[in-house]
Every structure is written in structure tokens, then in C-alpha cells.
Amino acid sequence: MERNVSSLAIVVHSQRYGQLHRKLKLLTVDFGLIDVVSYGARKSVKAVKAEVFLDGQFFLYFNPVKKSYTLSDVQVVATHDEIRSDLGSTYAALFFCEMILNTNGGDSPEQYALLSKALDMLVSHRELANRILIQFIWKLIAICGLQSNLERCPICDRIYDKDEILSFNSQLSAPCCSGCATLDSGMELPPGARRYLLLTSSLDFILAVFIELSETATQRIKNYLLRYASIVSGKALKTLAGGLLQSQL
Template identity: 65%
Template sequence: MERNVSSLAIVLHSQRYGQLNRRLKLLSVDFGIIDVVSYGARKSLKSIKAEAFSDGQFFLYYNPVKKDYTLKDVQIIATHDELRSELDLTYSALLFCELILKTHGGESAKEYQLLSQALDFLVSDPDKMDRIIIQFIHQLSDLLGLRGDYERCPLCERPYGEREVLSFSTALNAPCCSDCGSLDASLLLLPGSRRYLSLTSSMSFAQSLEVPLSPTATARIKQYLLSYAQIITGGALKTLAGDILRGGEGA
């Protein structure tokens, strides 16, 4: 592998490393999720800055002996600094990064594109934050191969009725009919929510945000997908520990 490499990437996490340095966790198009040390990042105003949510072309040095990366330079495409101005926006962006870290399945280029779009939309249209959360989780589930079939039960293959409320299969991590639902599953998908998710399944991120959705429906679908996100990650998410993202339109 070349020692000097570069890749489009987004900073998922940044933490202090020693007195003057920072350790970054990047979602990179070319190398997946990698740890990168930024030496002297805390030293001066002239040092290389790459805060959490920063999107850009990262220039790295790879040490084949230690198998680690060092940040040499970065050409920032978007800082997404605006997301640090409001607590709910910050937590939304942190949720996206946490989900990528906990579910990363190797689709680095597609995950990068999804995260980059979601962060851009949070900046450009913060009033649609709840719908952006919905679509990020919805589209991430598709990348992970976990998106459910909204037309028929994946277990018994019976077509759903138009007004049928769906249960959930913990074995498949997917919605199913009530007869096939797991006894310990508490997720219920209402008909209107199912129609919205089915409709937007084939849409781009931008198109899905233009689909009309009432505040009550938005809140209901968001709560469903936040609970779903915790199931597919196998445990509690730090960003959902409090009530910051649990509220929303119509809540």
C-alpha cells in the first residue's frame, strides 16, 4: 500500500490524544472506517483543523509497520459548523455518526454519500430535521440489507391488508404480520406509516424530504425508526439516552 494516500471522508468522532494532538475516526470512501492521528491539532490556529462532521478530501500518511494513519492535510468541502449551534441539530448529526460506527458493513462509498447528504440537509433545511432523521435511518437500513418488505410478510409471505398494523420479527429485524411477530417485540407499524415508508423507499434523499407528512405522522414514524435503530445496533445508543431527539413535531 502507498504510504501517501488520500480519500473523501467525514469525521465521525474526534477526541483529545495527548497534550497537543487529536485522534479522529473517519468514514472514508476508499479505506472504510479508520483511526487517524492529527498531530499538533491543539497547538496553534495554523494547525490542521478537522472537527467532527467535517467533510472533505483527507491526505494521509500510512505507516505499514504500525498500520496507522497520520493526517497530513485536508481540503474541506463542508465544515457543517452550523450543526454545533443548536443542541438538537448536534445530536441528530451525532446520531448519524453513531449509527454508522455501530453498523458499518463495508459499503463505505454509499455510507459516505448518505451521511454527507444528511449533514448537508441538516444545515440547509433544519426545519425538516425529523424527516431527515427518518430518511437517514430508513436509507441506512437499505444499505445494510435490513429494510423490510412493506407489501407482504417476510415469514409467511402473506400480502398485507391495506389497514393492517404490522408487528415485528426480532429474528429478521424486520416488520412482519401479527401472526409471525415475536412475542417480545413491541414495535408496531401503523398503516399510514407503512405507506409513507413504502412510498419513499424508491426515492432519493432529496425527493423523500418533499413528500408531505403531518407533524403527528412525522413524530410517530420518527419514534418507530429510533426504536428500530436501537434494535439493529444491538443495544442502547448514547445519542438517544436523553429526550433531546425523542421529542419532535406533534409530540
């Protein structure tokens, strides 16, 4: 017997499924990351429209035998359609979705809240896209339990000097002192960038995005965190392949 279930969710991926249908990946608050089939989504005008970036309350049928979900209806919170009118924003949002897919297993209510705010901010504060990107990665690393203490080396436990440049340990996927570094990854965190990340780690996402940062520092920290995101993902990210997000957004 099919059951009716519902959850707040965001569409993070959508692909063709047969001739007429689509298979969606939803980041849901209540069921984690799930596949949902949207029947007739490609042809019928009456079919429920649920495109990538859409945030809403999703009404689903769950088949407990097949453990599969089909889409019944969606009450839109925000379509985030505005993002698609700008290439930089589109890439940033697709990058967010790719990171959500790569870190499947993180805390889904927290991931949902972060993605929802990040997409809203891309719509309302396009000019802060670089900082939105920085804080999305930094908060996601924290949600995944990978954010390390930036005051002392997580390996030898030594407290960093005030002006110390941090290196990186790839096995731990974390910054560390130069003595504990594993590879020449080019992952160097200067003291100013460390202070910024340390300060914003205790702030809410939106407040953190509004913390002023110079153009140069923004660019440097963003590229550091984009590399960090690839390391955490354990693979090359499709949305970083073109180099667009690495340049000035």
C-alpha cells in the first residue's frame, strides 16, 4: 500500500526518466537525500513543475515495498528561477547542489537550511556571490563534522602563532601546522584568512556573508575553499571544471 508523506525539500538534481518522466534528487528535511519520480513531467502541462533549485513542501507517495517515492504535488516556497538569468549564479547554485550530492550522509535538516539560505541569498544579494560561496563551503564543512579548530594544530596539538601560515593534512582533510602537513597541495592559509574563517565559524550563515572582506582576500579565501571542497569530495567537481567559479564572480 502506498503512503502519503511530505517534507520540506529542495530539488538538487533532475534527469530524464523514460520518454515522458523525470527523476529528481531531493534534499529533504525528513528523509535525507532521496530519488523521486515525477511522472509526465516532460510533456503534460498539468504535471507538477519541480525544477532544480526549487524549494518547497513536497507531497509524495511512498511505496514501502519498492522503497520508492513518486511526486504528487509541491507547494512552492521559492523557485529561485532568477538564478538562471545569470551564469555565475547558476554555476554557484549548481556547485552547491553538487556538494550536497557529494556529502550525502551529512545532517539533512542542517544541509537543507544552509542550501535554502544560500539560494535565497544568491537571488537577493547577487553582488555577494563570492562571499555566499565562501560561507556555503565553510558551513557545509562544519555540518559534515570536518571543520577543524583553527587555533591549534589538530595533529600535534600545538597552538598556532599569531602570524603563522597554516599548511594542510590531506588524510585528515584539515589545516595543520607545517610540521604535520602531508602534501604540497598549495593549500596555504594565511593569518588574515584564518582570522576571518575563525570569526565567521561562530556566526549564522547570513550574518557571516555580511562580514566585510577585501576583494583580494575574498578571492584568495574563495579559491582556498573551492580546493578544500574538492578534497572533501574526494574527486574533481564538475562545476569547477570550467574555472568560472574560481574567477571573479
